[in-house]
Amino acid sequence: MTVDLNTLLETDDDVRRLFEGRPMQYRKSESLPDLTWQAQSTCDRINRVFFEDQAEAMRLFHDLVPGAGDGVDFRPPINLDYGIGLTIGDRTFINKDFLIVGGGYVEIGSDCLIGPRCTICTPNHALDAKTRLDGWEHTMPVRIGSNVWLGANVTICPGAVIGNNSIIGAGSVVVGDIPANSIAVGNPCRVIKPLPDHDPAFAEIE
Template identity: 85%
Template structure:
């Protein structure tokens, strides 16, 4: 049975710290490693049975990610540290090798296209060596708007935000805020121009 975020927030101090972005020690926690073990185990099962038992794979995915909207599609393999705290809008498509590292809140809007081998990271480890060695870290939420297209191998770093309709070029590393209606590329990812009003490659396509 998938963990219920509301209940965990009420009963587990480590989970509360994780999703509030407060300092916590994952490696010394009694509950967080178990939650990631369960999520990763479910992902492994989904990946194994996806093509042979698609209905069961979809059921497991919905149980793992209760915040997934109607019409969300994905292709294996997927690998999530937590399913709780993740929301995915309706009709979003997630291509293969999707990876989410760490907990904290992640919002993905509706009608997004997530290319292969994309990664979303929410945790920041301590900057000073002693605190980092002691396992201190904290999460920063990530927000991806609606109708966003992430090219292959895009990495979204803690605290990043991408506005509606924007396109992130393949291999980019998003470390800050990308405004809506933009095309952005690079490491670190920067806006190179606004979206065009129309794409000439599709000039002959009749609107539905």
């Protein structure tokens, strides 16, 4: 079942707060846990049928993620808290164990390569103990440009932005902005050098 984000934004205050990045209480919401249950349940079905009926798995995936473009490819398992608010550009490949935690907008560009066990997180819980205990949190959007390569086990934190063509090394934790055409690694992730004009490992194809 496809969920229409625009309709929810007009009719549901908790969804509106979620995607506007305003404070909200997920655990006290009447609608948000149900939306995540639906998304996670669909992910479970996708993961179970993928190798037996890939066409059905892709149909379920595009129902769950209406913002996924043409030629998006993935390998199970995937686990999404929400399909709404997620856009994935054409021809992007997502390897196994892909996880998006929380709501809010996530934008992934075209022709990206997302390595295994990558995680995108959008929620921030309150810093002070009392407010956090009361369940308050807010989201920050994540934006990943086109032709970005994320190595294995990369974690993208709330509010992070990665520019076009950049490479994020395996195991990195991205907490801020990574400019376009960069190679960045570490925790926190930092730029170590610009992209080369040509990779010498592929000299024979010049």
